[in-house]
Amino acid sequence: MNEVTTRTVRVELGARSYDILIGEGLIAGAGTAIAARLPGLRAAIVTDETVAALYLEPLRASLRAAGIEATPIVLPPGETTKSFSHLQTAVEAVIAARLERGDAVIALGGGVIGDLAGFVAGIVRRGMRFIQVPTTLLAQVDSSVGGKTGINSPQGKNLVGVFHQPSLVLADTQVLDSLPPREFAAGYAEVVKYGLIDRPDFFEWLERHRAGIFAGQAARAEAIAESCRAKAEVVADDEREEGRRALLNLGHTFGHALEKAVRYDPARLVHGEGVAIGMAMAHRFSVRLGLCSGQDAGRVARHLEAAGLPTRLGEVPGPGFTVAELMGAIRQDKKVSRERLTFILTRGIGEAFIAKDVEPAGLEAFLADEIAGR
Amino acid sequence: MNEVTTRTVRVELGARSYDILIGEGLIAGAGTAIAARLPGLRAAIVTDETVAALYLEPLRASLRAAGIEATPIVLPPGETTKSFSHLQTAVEAVIAARLERGDAVIALGGGVIGDLAGFVAGIVRRGMRFIQVPTTLLAQVDSSVGGKTGINSPQGKNLVGVFHQPSLVLADTQVLDSLPPREFAAGYAEVVKYGLIDRPDFFEWLERHRAGIFAGQAARAEAIAESCRAKAEVVADDEREEGRRALLNLGHTFGHALEKAVRYDPARLVHGEGVAIGMAMAHRFSVRLGLCSGQDAGRVARHLEAAGLPTRLGEVPGPGFTVAELMGAIRQDKKVSRERLTFILTRGIGEAFIAKDVEPAGLEAFLADEIAGR
């Protein structure tokens, strides 16, 4: 018999505080967990076809057993689902289910479903309850924590959305066993990110426990819990990303530019892979600016590589990148303030900081070298 | 020479507090007013074709003179513009203008434009600045105050949106001179509403000053300012409509049902006309429930009629209404909580209250009588 431990991480946001439960079997236990906290609730479950095939019926059965009726809304999988047209479909389906403000939209899936469903919950009747049941490692450690929701626009990722906090997050660590290894590794990039921002001890712990985390041992749940704690702490400090929360974008300005350049083609690059390359680049750029040691940058790249993640532009299959397309994407990124470029740079492992005056010329030269593989 | 008086009403919402300026010539003075409060701002102006023909160039000229560059986004006029497809158009145009979080979306128009543009401002980059330049009486006294934004869905009005407060509201009372008389009267229904909710003295004042308000005398600006004060007070008390703010829905549950039944055809009914009939009905329904005197209900109907507003279902041109269609619309209304119906009822002029347990059967009988013209 397995002893089942559920870890709880509390996100402190005053009246909008909520719990993240992390452990095995939480989908089977969802009905009980939700009914105990939110009696009388009705719900819609937003999910994608891939996840629906695996976990929709178990989740509905668990809800049904607790007396919670839930209307399923099944969308196609993939980043392109974060669009106006799928938003509209989901919004209208939630309204058609006659749910009220106190009822919930439940996101069952990865970050794509979480971002879209959270946006739906944020705008139907100007805000309904929202519950996250993240099923990718990325969603469990990152996108389901913090209340950022949204969709993409033709001009860039996540340019449209709202801040809308969930009432509860249920991270079932068991469901990660069905995740394609590439997706697991991609999510792991975000775990590493928390170490790199301001938790050097956690980074060292990851260096020692990486194999166990990938194999699904107890280290997995602990890595997820520590990641949620790290993100929850930053979010509690700065809910609306006016200051410190920007640190969470370590690796993301480059990462988003790459995702845009490959037109969000997951055959070429998934989000976490972009972040992995982006973090490695942020460290190399910091070395070049004389901020960070080459040793630290090397150690970061080696850890990401050991986890099966790319760290160089040349590892992305397909045609190469150009400086112009990357610079264009970087300028359009949310974090651009007027013509100065804001970047997350670092003084070493666990010492990231917000740099507000990065010079475009220096950045262009760096990108040219990275593209040339220098 | 005219002495120009600008009235200021402050909406107290802590960090989100803002001013409503009310007076003549505020479009000509917009550039100065905005630049003084929000230096360095860039903007997009969302407007409709009718309003653009009259006021877009004057507003742009005023902004330009103050050094504010503004990209115009011109949409078709009418309620059907509050749709997903126009939302998407406007969102993408704002993003294409490369505006940032601190820049502003300016709504130049009536409530349709204000609601849509406010929603755009609320979701682009998860929230940009928002400035209202309302050009209908309804928008000046109602929709531009309070932060409710949104669009319609096939299932009902305003079912999709966010709360997003403006940074500034500029209500130019002169622009109301070009408003079709029917639209002016429709907006006046909302002015009357504030008297009926909890300002019996204001209602009496309106009985005496109605003609001057319609003729554009000083009473007009005073009526607008008092309406803004009334709404601002309720909103400050209850920003997210969890309690007292529901009083502002006096006449609106019926009104929305009528608008839905005529499929938002403005040839048959505009919003304020629906509200006028709805308020008259709310009073008659209250009389029937033994809550309100017939004298008060009669006085309300007479005042609305004198202003050129309808007060009876039979005054709506076209095919008659059925109990079933009105009940269906009422149940789908946002204010329905489970199977009990929530209504704003009244004990007399200026004594409206929130009734949470209105019996569907009694309501159906009342509707049947109203339809029969009894």
Ligand SMILES: NC(=O)c1ccc[n+]([C@@H]2O[C@H](COP(=O)([O-])OP(=O)(O)OC[C@H]3O[C@@H](n4cnc5c(N)ncnc54)[C@H](O)[C@@H]3O)[C@@H](O)[C@H]2O)c1
């Ligand atoms: N809101 C935030 O704060 C935030 C933070 C980071 C990332 N994001 C967003 O998250 C998205 C990426 O999320 P993602 O990586 O989870 O992608 P995803 O949601 O597309 O999931 C990846 C793939 O795995 C499949 N899948 C999901 N769970 C599975 C399971 N248990 N077993 C088998 N297959 C499964 C999905 O169907 C999908 O095909 C991006 O859109 C990104 O912008 C948001």
Ligand SMILES: NC(=O)c1ccc[n+]([C@@H]2O[C@H](COP(=O)([O-])OP(=O)(O)OC[C@H]3O[C@@H](n4cnc5c(N)ncnc54)[C@H](O)[C@@H]3O)[C@@H](O)[C@H]2O)c1
């Ligand atoms: N957000 C809120 O709190 C709130 C409150 C009340 C109503 N509303 C919404 O407001 C909308 C109705 O607003 P409305 O009555 O202003 O309608 P509207 O915006 O459609 O304007 C009415 C008509 O007048 C024209 N117009 C506007 N200003 C003019 C001017 N100065 N001169 C000549 N023509 C002019 C417009 O082009 C339009 O054809 C509804 O969608 C309703 O749901 C919102």
Ligand SMILES: [Zn+2]
């Ligand atoms: Zn990420």
Ligand SMILES: [Zn+2]
């Ligand atoms: Zn109204």
